[in-house]
Amino acid sequence: MSDTTLLVFRGDSIKTGTEHAFPVPVLEGMVVLDAIHWIQAHAATDLACRWNCKAAKCGSCSAEINGRPRLMCKTRLDEFAGEPIHVWPMRAFPLIKDLVTDVAWNYQVNAEITPFTPKTDEPVPYRMAAEDVERVFEFRRCIECFLCQDVCHVLRDHDQKAAYYGPRYMVRIAGLEMHPKDTVNRTALLHREAGIGMCNITKCCQDVCPEHIRITDNAIIPLKERVAGRYYDPIAWVGRKLFGSKPESTESNLHLGRGAS
Ligand code: SF4
Numbered sequence: 001m002s003d004t005t006l007l008v009f010r011g012d013s014i015k016t017g018t019e020h021a022f023p024v025p026v027l028e029g030m031v032v033l034d035a036i037h038w039i040q041a042h043a044a045t046d047l048a049c050r051w052n053c054k055a056a057k058c059g060s061c062s063a064e065i066n067g068r069p070r071l072m073c074k075t076r077l078d079e080f081a082g083e084p085i086h087v088w089p090m091r092a093f094p095l096i097k098d099l100v101t102d103v104a105w106n107y108q109v110n111a112e113i114t115p116f117t118p119k120t121d122e123p124v125p126y127r128m129a130a131e132d133v134e135r136v137f138e139f140r141r142c143i144e145c146f147l148c149q150d151v152c153h154v155l156r157d158h159d160q161k162a163a164y165y166g167p168r169y170m171v172r173i174a175g176l177e178m179h180p181k182d183t184v185n186r187t188a189l190l191h192r193e194a195g196i197g198m199c200n201i202t203k204c205c206q207d208v209c210p211e212h213i214r215i216t217d218n219a220i221i222p223l224k225e226r227v228a229g230r231y232y233d234p235i236a237w238v239g240r241k242l243f244g245s246k247p248e249s250t251e252s253n254l255h256l257g258r259g260a261s
């Protein structure tokens with residue numbers, strides 16, 4: 001058994017909180033969340049952290065480890081052999097205490113998106129082409145860890161939460177828009193409230209996704225193309241006039257008390 005040192009942020013404000021050093025005994029296979037639990041059991045019983053599954057599936061244990069947004073339960077200590085390990089809360093959201101942030105804004109955004117809406121007489125079970133199932137399934141792998149939201153500079157550095165839903169919700173909208181049995185058109189929502197134009201395709205979100213969802217390549221870029229076709233393509237405009245299009249999402253489910261936080 002060897003020791004490593006975790007430098008863990010403690011406090012209820014990023015401005016006034018500080019890192020505390022905790023030497024932790026290391027066993028083979030330990031992850032950062034194990035080390036945090038060891039600290040809670042032996043050195044700082046009031047250290048706040050959020051977790052649930054310890055299996056990289058609940059999305060609760062998101063933090064910034066040596067400056068990179070990661071799941072604590074999926075980050076092994078032996079990756080950092082000989083280096084100090086800095087563990088900080090996500091910086092894009094208001095801090096509650098220590099490693100716990102208030103991610104409620106994300107759920108408010110989620111409530112603004114018209115959910116899956118099949119035809120009322122759509123036969124069940126749904127019959128879909130295998131390639132359609134596969135395309136939509138990628139987006140359904142999201143565990144709502146919000147690491148992509150945390151790294152997105154639009155939300156994190158510019159705090160444009162009133163103007164952009166963020167990459168997690170581009171993924172959700174892509175999963176709905178590309179579902180062959182869905183009947184709603186969310187292009188106007190993307191263009192206006194969701195603010196897809198704010199994304200400049202830096203791909204940082206895609207790089208941190210623990211589910212390896214190709215957020216920019218498979219969700220954001222195709223959605224941007226839909227918005228461009230809807231608002232800036234005169235031939236598509238004529239096509240819609242002649243042949244119609246899916247009904248757009250209504251305003252009734254928008255602005256359910258969401259505000260920038
Ligand atoms: S690609 Fe877009 S959504 Fe992803 S981090 Fe960059 S600006 Fe944000």
Ligand code: SF4
Pocket residue numbers: 141142143144145146147148149167168171208209210211212213215
């Ligand atoms: S898209 Fe990936 S990074 Fe973003 S919330 Fe879902 S699982 Fe987490």
Ligand code: FES
Pocket residue numbers: 051052053054055056057058059060061062071072073074
């Ligand atoms: S504890 Fe569930 S994802 Fe880490």
